[in-house]
Each structure stands twice: as structure tokens, then as C-alpha cells.
Amino acid sequence: MTEKEKPDFSKNPLAQAILREGLAIQDRFAAEPVYARTGKGYLKSAGVREMEEAKEKAKKK
Numbered sequence: 001m002t003e004k005e006k007p008d009f010s011k012n013p014l015a016q017a018i019l020r021e022g023l024a025i026q027d028r029f030a031a032e033p034v035y036a037r038t039g040k041g042y043l044k045s046a047g048v049r050e051m052e053e054a055k056e057k058a059k060k061k
Contacts, residue, residue, distance in 0.1 A: 009015035031041035045051075 009019075025043060028044045028046060029041060030044050
């Protein structure tokens with residue numbers, strides 16, 4: 001793919017939101033040893049506080 005064919009996501013709000021979310025959870029991702037090269041694994045919990053915040057956010061909607 002050449003530079004002209006690559007899409008520019010720098011001004012796309014959805015792409016930027018997805019990137020921010022991915023970067024925010026990156027440190028919580030734990031790859032399974034067997035699948036370390038494939039990127040398969042699981043997301044570690046951030047703790048009780050995160051669940052409480054999610055519940056409060058859901059109640060506001």
C-alpha cells in the first residue's frame with residue numbers, strides 16, 4: 001500500500017475515540033503464554049472502582 005492509498009484517520013473522531021480507548025486499556029491486557037504471539041489473551045480487571053463507575057454511568061443514561 002502506498003502513502004496515497006493509506007486513509008488518514010487523524011481527523012476522524014470515531015478513529016480517535018477508538019485509539020484513546022485502546023491505549024487506555026493496553027496496560028491491562030494480559031496475553032496467554034501459549035498465544036503470546038497471536039495477541040490472544042484477556043483483559044485484567046481494573047478493580048471494584050471501575051465497576052462502580054460503570055454502574056453509575058449506566059444509571060445516568
